Amino acid sequence: MMVLQDARTSIVEASRIRTIAPKALGLCIFAGGFSLGMEQADINVIGHLELKGLELGSEVSNQKWPVQVSDLEGWYQTLDDAGDLDIMYANPPCVAYAGTGKHQGTDDLRMCYVRHCAYDAMMRKQPTAWVWELVPGIFSKDLAWLEAMSFRASRLGYECTAFLTSSALHGGYQDRRRFHFVASRVKLDWEGVYAGLKPWEKDSKTLGDALFKVDNARRDAWRKRLEADHGTIVDEIRPDLGILPNDENVYRGAFQTLFPHTAPGMHLGHIPDEIMRKVYRPHGSEWSGTGRPGFSHTRGRMDRPSPNVLGGHTIVHPAHDRYLTPRECATIMGFPMDYVFSPGAKAYQEVGRGLCTHNARFVGEVIRAGLAAGIQAPIENMGRLKVVDWRSRVKTNSLAMPVAESRRWYLQRN
Numbered sequence: 001m002m003v004l005q006d007a008r009t010s011i012v013e014a015s016r017i018r019t020i021a022p023k024a025l026g027l028c029i030f031a032g033g034f035s036l037g038m039e040q041a042d043i044n045v046i047g048h049l050e051l052k053g054l055e056l057g058s059e060v061s062n063q064k065w066p067v068q069v070s071d072l073e074g075w076y077q078t079l080d081d082a083g084d085l086d087i088m089y090a091n092p093p094c095v096a097y098a099g100t101g102k103h104q105g106t107d108d109l110r111m112c113y114v115r116h117c118a119y120d121a122m123m124r125k126q127p128t129a130w131v132w133e134l135v136p137g138i139f140s141k142d143l144a145w146l147e148a149m150s151f152r153a154s155r156l157g158y159e160c161t162a163f164l165t166s167s168a169l170h171g172g173y174q175d176r177r178r179f180h181f182v183a184s185r186v187k188l189d190w191e192g193v194y195a196g197l198k199p200w201e202k203d204s205k206t207l208g209d210a211l212f213k214v215d216n217a218r219r220d221a222w223r224k225r226l227e228a229d230h231g232t233i234v235d236e237i238r239p240d241l242g243i244l245p246n247d248e249n250v251y252r253g254a255f256q257t258l259f260p261h262t263a264p265g266m267h268l269g270h271i272p273d274e275i276m277r278k279v280y281r282p283h284g285s286e287w288s289g290t291g292r293p294g295f296s297h298t299r300g301r302m303d304r305p306s307p308n309v310l311g312g313h314t315i316v317h318p319a320h321d322r323y324l325t326p327r328e329c330a331t332i333m334g335f336p337m338d339y340v341f342s343p344g345a346k347a348y349q350e351v352g353r354g355l356c357t358h359n360a361r362f363v364g365e366v367i368r369a370g371l372a373a374g375i376q377a378p379i380e381n382m383g384r385l386k387v388v389d390w391r392s393r394v395k396t397n398s399l400a401m402p403v404a405e406s407r408r409w410y411l412q413r414n
Contacts, residue, residue, distance in 0.1 A: 007047065008078050010066035014046035015082035022086035022371050024364075025049065025127075026065075027075075028117045031057030031341060031350040033333055034091050034133075035065060037360020041368055043087060049075050049121075054093065054113070057350040060341050072116055076124060085127040087367055091355045092117040097137035114138075118181065119149055126156060129184040129367045133355050136164055136179045136391070143385075146181065150385040158183040159377035163190065164389040165359065168204040168396060172358035173332040174306040175204075175396050180363055187375040190388050193366045201362075204396060207318065208302030210331045217337045218243055245340040246347045247327035251313045254282045255293055259321035260413060263406040264301040265399035268293035268316070300324075304399050306332045311352035312345070326351055334358050 015023060021044040026035050028050060035045045047066040050058045055069045068078060092113040118132030139146065139162055150160035163180040166172070182188065194202060221243045242248045257279040258268050269292040271280075280287040298307045299316035307315050309332050313323040324332075326347035330339065334357030341347035401409065 007062075007066040007068040008070075008074070011047035011049075011068060011078055012081045012083075014066075015085060019044050022368055023084075024087035024089060025082070025085055027088065027090035027121055027132075028054060028092045028113065029057075029061060029089075030054075030091070030354040031335075032061035032064065032339075033335065033354040033357050034089055034360045035061065036335065036339075037355070037357035037362075038087075038089065038364040040357060040361040041364030043364050043368055049078065051075075051113070051117070056353060057341075060339075060350055063340065072121075075121055079121060079125045082125070085125060086129065086371060087364075088122050088125060088127045088130040089360075089363075090118045090122075090132040092132060092134070094135045094137075097141065098135045122183070123153070123156070128186060128371060129182070129188075131180055131182045131363055131367070133178050133180045133359070136177050139164060139179045147385045149181070150183075151383045153183045154382040154384075157185050157377070157382075159185075159187075159379075159382065159386065161188065161190075161386045161388055163363070164387075164391050165362075166391060166394045167334075167356050167358040168305055168394050169202060169390055170358040170362045171201045171203060171205065172305075172334065172356060173205045173207060173210040174308050174356075175394055176308050176356055176359070177391055177394075178355065178359055180359070182363065182367070184367065184370060185377055186370040187373065187377050188366050188370040189373075190366055193369050194362070197362075197365075204305055204394070206303055207300040207306035207332070210306065211302070211318075211328060214244070214247070214328050214331050214337075218247070241325060244327050244337060246330065246343075247325045249322045249325060250345050251323050253313075254280065254284075255297065255313075256321070257281065258293065259299070259316055261410070262299045262316060263401050263409045264299050264318050265304070265401045266299055266406065267295055268297040268299075269295060298399065301399055301401075305396050307399065309333055309352050309356075311349040313348065332356075334361075 021042055024038055024043045024045050026045060026048040029035055029048045038045055045065055048061055050067055050069045052069060052071055058067045058069055061067055068074065122130040146162060153160050161182045163182055165178065167174055167176040218240065255268060258271055261271050261275050262268050276287050296310055296314045300306050300318045302318045309329045315324045317324055326341055329348060330351045333351055341350045
């Protein structure tokens with residue numbers, strides 16, 4: 001990984017170079033999903049700033065960008081030395097609103113990451129536009145806090161927008177819903193940019209589409225290996241697991257025995273008690289009748305969007321009795337096939353922690369179009385948080401199979 005001083009120097013120097021594409025700096029980007037989406041929107045990413053203790057995935061993203069891992073004092077020194085920036089963006093941790101345990105919102109001390117990463121640093125540098133994302137819970141639970149942030153930003157000429165959407169509206173493979181706080185000194189045209197996109201950039205895709213893409217990449221990799229070894233292409237191509245980076249089935253836990261009894265669209269926790277007693281052996285012992293797999297453990301369906309990618313083993317393959325590999329999860333999130341994560345199960349955390357590229361690309365395209373047009377943000381509603389909520393536009397069918405179809409599947413498998 002690039003040493004701190006080299007990363008800081010690279011970021012500062014890149015910020016001072018005149019470029020045609022807008023210059024952007026990421027804060028708390030982890031493995032780099034937000035940055036990949038920004039680059040897909042033709043934005044020049046000059047690097048990342050990561051906080052000590054939150055640098056999960058920083059070595060991964062350092063494959064492409066200089067990454068400075070430091071405390072806030074180090075951040076502010078870099079920001080003060082850097083030249084003008086067009087865009088700053090962040091995806092700080094969402095633990096105050098998501099995951100297990102009590103959700104305390106703005107009362108949670110961990111909300112300091114939003115304050116520091118997604119507000120203080122941005123207001124200190126004051127780029128033309130800045131954006132940060134979180135789970136939608138912050139919008140429903142702490143709207144007043146967001147409005148106060150908008151009011152303070154408006155005094156510096158920013159129009160602030162709460163943009164709520166799903167990756168299913170942006171060419172994604174899952175109905176992954178997110179909140180984005182966008183502050184801009186130029187006018188942003190959300191509807192106009194969306195209307196001008198190609199169909200594949202805004203149509204929802206399925207888990208089967210993502211897995212088909214991975215299977216094709218495996219075949220291509222296998223074909224290249226055969227060509228290198230033998231100089232010829234043979235007819236039989238084996239799309240083996242493990243031929244692509246991070247494409248191994250690393251799970252060896254007790255849930256494996258439940259997969260053959262879990263129909264597509266079904267949660268592992270919904271398996272009947274009689275089957276649980278027969279096949280489930282947590283820690284090698286007979287099931288006691290208490291304790292089940294969590295709600296997030298779901299078998300996907302080929303013909304539906306994927307369950308949301310989280311930071312671990314949660315999505316069971318629709319056709320094979322295993323969890324999705326990190327490579328398959330990364331494809332659902334929009335990462336390219338050659339993007340290499342850390343070995344083993346750590347890759348799941350790196351994949352699931354950040355913003356998927358589909359949302360990031362669209363937000364980047366809206367901001368880039370606004371910068372190109374150069375129209376000053378309207379001032380008549382300055383101080384008010386504008387809301388652009390597209391979540392109701394998502395039209396996806398339920399994952400759950402009808403009972404009759406589920407029974408037919410079970411009889412065929414067993």
